[in-house]
Amino acid sequence: MDAASVQRKSTDPLAALPQGPGSALELAQDLAALGAGGRDAAGRWMSRPAVMRRIALLLAEGVPARATRVVVAGDGAEALGTGLSLAAGLPFAALSGDATGLTFGEVHAGEDASLVAVHHDSLAGLRAWCDAHGLTAVHHQSVFGGSDATGALFVVDAGGSIREGST
Known part of the structure; x- marks a missing residue:
């Protein structure tokens, strides 16, 4: 059974919660209002379930x-791995901020891994770590990236403005 086949009863108080990610533009505006594009801002958006759910759903797509x-x-x-794991239905592993060591979960040589970084510039280190541990990177994406970042949900410019990226 997949998550889409589970139906909530109309008496379920959670039934009124939004189920999809909504528009990426609206989410970009919410992230900008939180000042979420900076390196030290993860706690501002990851601690908000409505924002985290929407990002996890967009990444899972x-x-x-x-x-x-x-x-x-x-x-x-x-935190991001937990949300994405729930949305995608896959196990996850988390690496340290500099992508040099495993901090949570496990990996096994030969696995096909979808790589996700909070910031696009962490992807190179993440790919190198996965290569060194025998994982095959089948896809990569990031939540935030610069204007030249491909696969970033959101682009943060030098002034801190956030807009939709090119996934």
Whole structure:
């Protein structure tokens, strides 16, 4: 049974909660209002369930069916990995902020991994770590990136403005 086949009863108080990610533009505006694009801002958006749920759902849309595990790196990787794991239905592992060591979960050589970084510039270290541990990177994406970042949900410019990225 998959999550889409589970129906909530109309008497369930959680039935009124939004189920989808909503628009990426609206989410970008919410993130900007939180000042979420900075390096030290993970706690501002990861601690808000409505924001975290929407980001996890958007990231899960990008995880290919071939992936057998999600590997996440960056500040708050354990929180982001939890949300993404629930949304994608895959196990996850979290790496330290600098993508050099495993902080949560496990990996196994030969797994097909979807790589997710909080900030785009962490992807190179994440890929290198996965290569060194025998994982095959089948996809990569990030929550935030610069204007030249491909696969970033959101682009943060030099002034801190946040807009939709190119996933």
